[in-house]
Amino acid sequence: MKDLEDRQERIDNLKGLGCSRKRVEDARFTQGKGNYVDDVNLPGMLHGDFVRSPYAHARVKSINIDAAMALDGVVAVLTAKDLEPLSLHWMPTLAGDKQMVLADGKVLFQGQEVAFVVAKDRYVAADAVELVEVEYEELPVLVDPFEALQSDIVLREDIKDEKEGAHGARRHHNHIFLWEEGDKDATEQVLDEAEVVAEEMVYYHRTHPCPLEPCGSVASMDKINGKLTLWGTFQAPHVVRTVASLLSGIEEHNIRVISPDIGGGFGNKVGVYPGYVCSIVASIVTGQPVKWIEDRMENLMATAFARDYWMKGKISATKDGKITGLHCHVTADHGAFDACADPTKFPAGFFHICTGSYDIPVAYVGVDGVYTNKAPGGVAYRCSFRVTEAAYFIERMIEVLAIELNMDAAELRRINFIKADQFPYQSALGWEYDSGDYHTAWDKALAAVKYDDLRAEQAQRVEDFKAGKTRKLLGIGLTHFTEIVGAGPVKNCDILGMGMFDSCEIRIHPTGSAIARLGTISQGQGHATTFAQILASEIGLSADSITIEEGDTDTAPYGLGTYGSRSTPVAGAATAMAGRKIRAKAQMIAAYLLEVHDNDLEWDVDRFVVKGAPERFKTMKDIAYAAYNQAIPGVEPGLEAVSYYDPPNMTYPFGAYICVMEIDADTGEHEIRQFYALDDCGTRINPMVIEGQVHGGLTEALAIAMGQEIAYDDMGNCKTGTLMDFFIPTAVETPHYTTDHTETPSPHHPIGAKGVGESPNVGGVPAFSNAVHDAFRAFGLRQSHMPHDHWRIWKIANDLGLHG
Amino acid sequence: MGKQIITLTVNGEKHEVAAEPRELLVHTLRETLNLRGPHVGCETSHCGACTVDIDGKSVKSCTMFAAQADGAEITTIEGIATPDGMHVLQEMFREHHGLQCGYCTPGMITRAYRLLQENPNPTEEEVRFGIAGNLCRCTGYQNIVKAILAAAAEMNAAREAAQ
Ligand code: FES
Ligand code: FES
Numbered sequence: 001m002k003d004l005e006d007r008q009e010r011i012d013n014l015k016g017l018g019c020s021r022k023r024v025e026d027a028r029f030t031q032g033k034g035n036y037v038d039d040v041n042l043p044g045m046l047h048g049d050f051v052r053s054p055y056a057h058a059r060v061k062s063i064n065i066d067a068a069m070a071l072d073g074v075v076a077v078l079t080a081k082d083l084e085p086l087s088l089h090w091m092p093t094l095a096g097d098k099q100m101v102l103a104d105g106k107v108l109f110q111g112q113e114v115a116f117v118v119a120k121d122r123y124v125a126a127d128a129v130e131l132v133e134v135e136y137e138e139l140p141v142l143v144d145p146f147e148a149l150q151s152d153i154v155l156r157e158d159i160k161d162e163k164e165g166a167h168g169a170r171r172h173h174n175h176i177f178l179w180e181e182g183d184k185d186a187t188e189q190v191l192d193e194a195e196v197v198a199e200e201m202v203y204y205h206r207t208h209p210c211p212l213e214p215c216g217s218v219a220s221m222d223k224i225n226g227k228l229t230l231w232g233t234f235q236a237p238h239v240v241r242t243v244a245s246l247l248s249g250i251e252e253h254n255i256r257v258i259s260p261d262i263g264g265g266f267g268n269k270v271g272v273y274p275g276y277v278c279s280i281v282a283s284i285v286t287g288q289p290v291k292w293i294e295d296r297m298e299n300l301m302a303t304a305f306a307r308d309y310w311m312k313g314k315i316s317a318t319k320d321g322k323i324t325g326l327h328c329h330v331t332a333d334h335g336a337f338d339a340c341a342d343p344t345k346f347p348a349g350f351f352h353i354c355t356g357s358y359d360i361p362v363a364y365v366g367v368d369g370v371y372t373n374k375a376p377g378g379v380a381y382r383c384s385f386r387v388t389e390a391a392y393f394i395e396r397m398i399e400v401l402a403i404e405l406n407m408d409a410a411e412l413r414r415i416n417f418i419k420a421d422q423f424p425y426q427s428a429l430g431w432e433y434d435s436g437d438y439h440t441a442w443d444k445a446l447a448a449v450k451y452d453d454l455r456a457e458q459a460q461r462v463e464d465f466k467a468g469k470t471r472k473l474l475g476i477g478l479t480h481f482t483e484i485v486g487a488g489p490v491k492n493c494d495i496l497g498m499g500m501f502d503s504c505e506i507r508i509h510p511t512g513s514a515i516a517r518l519g520t521i522s523q524g525q526g527h528a529t530t531f532a533q534i535l536a537s538e539i540g541l542s543a544d545s546i547t548i549e550e551g552d553t554d555t556a557p558y559g560l561g562t563y564g565s566r567s568t569p570v571a572g573a574a575t576a577m578a579g580r581k582i583r584a585k586a587q588m589i590a591a592y593l594l595e596v597h598d599n600d601l602e603w604d605v606d607r608f609v610v611k612g613a614p615e616r617f618k619t620m621k622d623i624a625y626a627a628y629n630q631a632i633p634g635v636e637p638g639l640e641a642v643s644y645y646d647p648p649n650m651t652y653p654f655g656a657y658i659c660v661m662e663i664d665a666d667t668g669e670h671e672i673r674q675f676y677a678l679d680d681c682g683t684r685i686n687p688m689v690i691e692g693q694v695h696g697g698l699t700e701a702l703a704i705a706m707g708q709e710i711a712y713d714d715m716g717n718c719k720t721g722t723l724m725d726f727f728i729p730t731a732v733e734t735p736h737y738t739t740d741h742t743e744t745p746s747p748h749h750p751i752g753a754k755g756v757g758e759s760p761n762v763g764g765v766p767a768f769s770n771a772v773h774d775a776f777r778a779f780g781l782r783q784s785h786m787p788h789d790h791w792r793i794w795k796i797a798n799d800l801g802l803h804g
Numbered sequence: 805m806g807k808q809i810i811t812l813t814v815n816g817e818k819h820e821v822a823a824e825p826r827e828l829l830v831h832t833l834r835e836t837l838n839l840r841g842p843h844v845g846c847e848t849s850h851c852g853a854c855t856v857d858i859d860g861k862s863v864k865s866c867t868m869f870a871a872q873a874d875g876a877e878i879t880t881i882e883g884i885a886t887p888d889g890m891h892v893l894q895e896m897f898r899e900h901h902g903l904q905c906g907y908c909t910p911g912m913i914t915r916a917y918r919l920l921q922e923n924p925n926p927t928e929e930e931v932r933f934g935i936a937g938n939l940c941r942c943t944g945y946q947n948i949v950k951a952i953l954a955a956a957a958e959m960n961a962a963r964e965a966a967q
Contacts, residue, residue: 023898027898029910030893030913031881033841122831123826211941212853212941261905261906296851695943696942697944722848724848730935730936731945734945
């Protein structure tokens, strides 16, 4: 008993896996001692600001910088002409396209960067922006991707005659690519012969990640030693270093990229933006550090939109609801440049996870990418590359099929789920799902919300509504999503040619504490807390004795960064593997110290013990000391390890979400009465952090589903450039969430973990949207596009004739 | 543009600073006085990341000229901790995981600090309404609300014990 208690105490002291360890980051952040990019302040630092296009499509006839240059305090005004000799007036995008850094002859979206003003402070820079005179000649504007594919108007004159793009043939001058997956003929045949087919256009509108901290950078070119230091809001600092080297010609060892604290990313800070490039060039030109920080309007108008997918779906089934096939064609509005942040070979990301949680024998997906006069981007806003779009699509199609079949949507899901014994499961669109137990999660969720009672209440409500006793409707929004996260595998995933592995390097100090550095970068996920926990369980030192460092390319090992929920699946795995290397060496040292053979030892929490003689042991602390102060034959001094982890597969987290919503048919207002979220992210590292991630992701999902959008008028004017127009829920609109979990470990991940930060957004959006649709199902609603703001909900009711 | 000299008492310390008439208070605090706690998230009064406490009121320092604060007493997040350590609110934000990226946190805690003086015993609904001027993109507010309620309870208990 005593031994067991003692062992438990040793486990508890580690604060390892499964512990709701309080975050080590918080002491700084709660006292205002964070260090974000705008906090970087260097002697002699100048400030950059952009002249931006007021037009969505126009020729730039002339730019006159004289008045701006004459203003006291202005140091430089850069235009495309200045960047051209350096070949930096255009830059490559992550999607294999190129993008103007500064307007080269024309502008293609409102807010596009035209000139970069550099001045001694931000106020003078803003004044000078007003003084730059740009003469434009307006051109006709295309904001509709369907129209763009038919139109004679050429948006991208630079590639107008190119028949081949980065992803195959282009069939029109505004066409970017057609990307296909699955068996088209077989799918069409199944649809033709099916007993039931449901068909629907599902639009996932354009929105924006809008982290609270906008994007920015500080570049400092030290001309004496030839070194460039770049601080910035980078979710992938190492990739930024490589790109900066390739673009500038400065050797990579002379560039140091630092991602300091990042005030939220959500995909917004994956891309490379003209501001970063201009701050670097300006620092090289002026010889002084240059800071560029975008304001909120610039952030919403010009950097990194998300979604904008028109998804035309057909789903077929037998009369009793067994799904037989799925067909999807997407018209993807990429804006003026294809700057999607996807692994190179996946121009539509992992959209082909769109068979979701269901065993669908045959499927086809085709995605047409299209240029329009809108901002570039297409980032994964709190999701793994286009997985949110896929989950929304399939979860709407299931609901539409349920209507077609006149079936309960929960039951329809249940009879089509992939069964627990089918894993690893090969999907019709080419993925191998690693593990799952959907039926268990689903039953748990339905029981938790008392699903049958809710349906009975809803039926009563419909009757009361029809009888004029109430004006409120009840919606029950169901979702069972499957994510695909942790890119991953290097053999088919890369960013600009860099394989999507990740890394961890560990140094154990003589007195038994450690530092570990990773190729990822936290933007609020709490890596400094949770990665120390992974390591604590592996090497038997307390998480409190382990420092985690990320984001400085001079010290951290190369990694592909943090997005697409890849940190835990990839860098988390690297951490565990590096920890195991430490342990392997520690075992040799322990064997020497205890004068036994390596194989006579076994690991026990924080020590190696001689098998059968538990009183003979060496703790990791003892071993660490010995590694530095004893000559051990055949063993190098020191205790360090590095691991570069190439995951054999992605991980497939899943979850069951249910939203119960009250809707006022007359005002379109809604109230979320209950939201239940069950997540299965495999092994749970820190339940407190997981729950926090779920709350946050659900709130972003609420925003997207219920009001948030980037909208344009016919002239290409962005109508949602401030937080007045762009909806971010406050504490008042945000409901209380109930979280729950099941735990199905990933079979191929060293600790069985899957990644969770994005699940709530992937599953949350369909749950909220389905609740709205479900409230009106009894009155004949099939599909209505998001965001479901009060006006649009009112309009649904009005169109259905519910206003008398 | 000409600068004028203004007097600000910030976190108990008196400063004379030169500021242009158009200079926003948040920039004076961040750049002249090197108090980097108040953050800029919008500059349009929506997000609350720049919230400071001025003469007993929560104010968004991006929407006030430094010159307007001439003579004022200002508390920023840097002035909220006590000599004995972190303020209860700071402790409770950590305890209840009321922050993730930390960008909204200084403004959020500074607002909560004033809220609990305006209403020492708020309901959950009152807390939610009371912090509605402060946006958070990361947490979904649930744990922030929990942290503020926990801080209120602890401060009230301490007050009672002192009486
Ligand atoms: S920066 Fe002041 S309210 Fe947003
Ligand atoms: S913690 Fe990131 S915005 Fe609130």
